[in-house]
Amino acid sequence: MGETPHRSADAGTGGTRVTQSHEWPAGASARVAEAPVSTRSPDGSGLGGGGALPRARAFGAERAFHGLTLAAGTTVLVIIVAIAIFLIAKAIPALRANTASFWTFEGWFPNDNPPTFGIGALAFGTVLTAVLALVMAVPVAMGIALYLSHYAPRRLGNALGFLIDLLAAVPSVVFGLWGRDYLIGPVTDFSGWLNKYFGWIPIFGGDGPYGNSILLGSLVLAIMVLPIITSLTREVFLQTPTANEEAALALGATRWEMLRTAVLPYGRPGIIAAVMLGLGRALGETIALALTLGATYSISFNLLESGGNTIAANIANRFAEANDTGRGALIASGLVLFAITLIVNIIARAIIYRRREFTESAA
Amino acid sequence: MSTLTSHRTRPPAQPETLRARRLPAYAAPAIAVAALALAAAIVYGAGIGGPVLVIVLGALLYLVGLFAAANAVEGRRAARNRTWSALIHSAFVLAVLPLVSVVWTLVSKGAQRLDADFFLTSMNNIGARDPNGGAYHAIIGTLEQVGIAVLITVPLGLLCAIYIVEYGRGKFAFAIRFFVDVMTGIPSIVSGLFVLAFWVLIVSPWFNDGRPSFSGFAAALALAVLMLPTIVRSTEEMLRLVPAPLREGAYALGVPKWKTILRVVLPTALPGIVTGVMLSIARAAGETAPVLLIAGGGAAINFNPFENNQSSLSLYVYQQAGSASKYAPDRAWTAALTLVALVLILTIAAKLLARRNRLSR
Known part of the structure; x- marks a missing residue:
């Protein structure tokens, strides 16, 4: 990294180049052959001494390799910029053709003439389901992570942690299928029960039908991000220095006080990172929500009635029937999703980077 | 070491007070049974739900009862410790249920068409x-x-x-x-x-x-x-x-x-x-x-x-x-x-x- 000098760059600065003639190490033999050597006597008796570095060349392997890696690094920036440019380029014609307000209109009819579509309800649904899912998943995930790292026996904790890691790799379409085929039964019953006894609270109001609701979607989403957040926070909790934990216990802290004073503060940046990653996953989740939500286009806080929609689920549901303007409209909605996730991610990374410096210097 | 052994040879002055008072081992299961019974009585008495609600309400009552009992006997800090410990364990159970259900559904339903034709x-x-x-x-x-x-x-x-x-x-x-x-x-x-x-x-x-x-x-x-x-x-x-x-x-x-x-x-x-x-x-x-x-x-x-x-x-x-x-x-x-x-x-x-x-x- 930074400590290692640029070898070929240094080599170019030497005024007189002197080369030993004895055997070079095998790894460098190729370099010797291509290195221009100024004073090399045929019988092998050079001038000796140090500083025997080959000359830097304008088109050597070193420069080529450096340039190659630089190009690969730049590709990342190019891709990010290209995503924005191409999405904008394809979205603008559809946005021009849109006769309703893109931000406030509640509906999605881009294939009609004249086309009308609005992002408001979709963006609202995206944020609502993601936030609900995190509200349900984060406390439970942190509970499991604490259990696995500090309560369970070591071997059991490791085995279960491995299982959680595996569950984090299960594709979202499987969770979506499970939510649609299986979880919908219990959730419909539960919705009816909630509505009967807590129907006076607006979010549990309405009179059915229940089932493909925001509640079901965000529950599936919560169960999906649960293993991801758990496996990340567990790693963080396991990294707490044993000295901190033992110091807390030695001062007479109970186990919970030890967790609260030693483990949680130490892991805070990691927890924030894990939650933000889960949020990013939840915001962009497509298939699980396309299979479970009711796909309506209205802004409503009602959690129980069939309905709800998100940007990503809407793209998956409406793509097959879309014409040119329809595709453009979906791309425009994708652009909004891209912007939302980009902002969330940049904020999260900025927090983590600042926290990381802070904790490293403090430690 | 010598002082320690000399201490030990002495008759214990007040051995009971050196340790904080603790809930007896049977307290937690007893509270759990009582909480479940109370929950069942409430739920079926008022007719507001089934066995699932009994378990959920029972778990809540158990947490409250455990905190109250430990608070009375062991003090506030120990009571908090017990309650959080119970919460963390129940979070684990709560999360394992749906995940096991996903895996079970996947295996049992997936095996139905698992043939060479597929x-x-x-x-x-x-x-x-x-x-x-x-x-x-x-x-x-x-x-x-x-x-x-x-x-x-x-x-x-x-x-x-x-x-x-x-x-x-x-x-x-x-x-x-x-x-x-x-x-x-x-x-x-x-x-x-x-x-x-x-x-x-x-x-x-x-x-x-x-x-x-x-x-x-x-x-x-x-x-x-x-x-x-x-x-x-x-x-x-x-x-x-x-x-x-x-x-x-x-x-x-x-x-x-x-x-x-x-x-x-x-x-x-x-x-x-x-x-x-x-x-x-x-x-x-x-x-x-x-x-x-x-x-x-x-x-x-x-x-x-x-x-x-x-x-x-x-x-x-x-x-x-x-x-x-x-x-x-x-x-x-x-x-x-x-x-x-x-x-x-x-x-x-x-x-x-x-x-x-x-x-x-």
Whole structure:
């Protein structure tokens, strides 16, 4: 990294180049052959001494390799910029053709003439389901992570942690299928029960039908991000220095006080990172929500009635029937999703980077 | 030691008060039984629910009762400790239930169509009333798309990580690192839309008589966009773990930097890099959204990823889930089981490889 000098760059600065003639190490033999050597006597008796570095060349392997890696690094920036440019380029014609307000209109009819579509309800649904899912998943995930790292026996904790890691790799379409085929039964019953006894609270109001609701979607989403957040926070909790934990216990802290004073503060940046990653996953989740939500286009806080929609689920549901303007409209909605996730991610990374410096210097 | 033993020989002055008073061992189960009984009485007495509500209400009453009892006997701090401990344990149980249910449903429903027919036939000419039909074309599609994506991302990701670790300095390298992190969070559907806008709608008409065409290659491009940041991050972490003396030894022998990286640094970090690549493959294989938008998803076997529609396992699951045929759910579950098996084998192999990796320990 930074400590290692640029070898070929240094080599170019030497005024007189002197080369030993004895055997070079095998790894460098190729370099010797291509290195221009100024004073090399045929019988092998050079001038000796140090500083025997080959000359830097304008088109050597070193420069080529450096340039190659630089190009690969730049590709990342190019891709990010290209995503924005191409999405904008394809979205603008559809946005021009849109006769309703893109931000406030509640509906999605881009294939009609004249086309009308609005992002408001979709963006609202995206944020609502993601936030609900995190509200349900984060406390439970942190509970499991604490259990696995500090309560369970070591071997059991490791085995279960491995299982959680595996569950984090299960594709979202499987969770979506499970939510649609299986979880919908219990959730419909539960919705009816909630509505009967807590129907006076607006979010549990309405009179059915229940089932493909925001509640079901965000529950599936919560169960999906649960293993991801758990496996990340567990790693963080396991990294707490044993000295901190033992110091807390030695001062007479109970186990919970030890967790609260030693483990949680130490892991805070990691927890924030894990939650933000889960949020990013939840915001962009497509298939699980396309299979479970009711796909309506209205802004409503009602959690129980069939309905709800998100940007990503809407793209998956409406793509097959879309014409040119329809595709453009979906791309425009994708652009909004891209912007939302980009902002969330940049904020999260900025927090983590600042926290990381802070904790490293403090430690 | 002598003072201790002398203490011990003395008759204990007040041995009971040296220890704080504790709840007897039978207290917790007793409170649990009482809470459940009370909950059952409330729920069935008022007629507001069934056994599930009894358990939920019982758990809440148990927490309250435990806190009250411990608070009275052991004091506030110990009571908090007990309550939080119970909460953490119950969080574990609460989360295990749905996850076990997912796994159980997957295995029991997925096993129904797990026959040779499923792996050897496609969905070509399979109507809504035909019980057979398989996922051969989808498996082919997944393997080819992921394979092409790996061919694109592995060299690119390795070079990018090498730049960040070995060459990059200053703001530019920091910007690349930062945006690799940001790119990790790009939703899969956005990468699908990007390839749709860029490849399918703009580039592919050039060599397809002016008509945009879906293809497996487009899906591979989208998967590559998703895999790239994961591979860069894991490779970067592995390269940073390579001990500096190894590099310095190579420099001291006169090996140029590029050769040091290729011959010394990369081989040392190789097991960790392979682990990262396998994990990202596992993630890419399960992605549905980009494939849905740009692969087209045909029902017939198509070995050519550059022409015509191709399906993939995850897309197949989604399509069968949306199909009206009564045989479709069985196919969807079996395909889901196949997909999960593929992903899990890759993940487990990667984790086992990571365990044998000497660098990361």
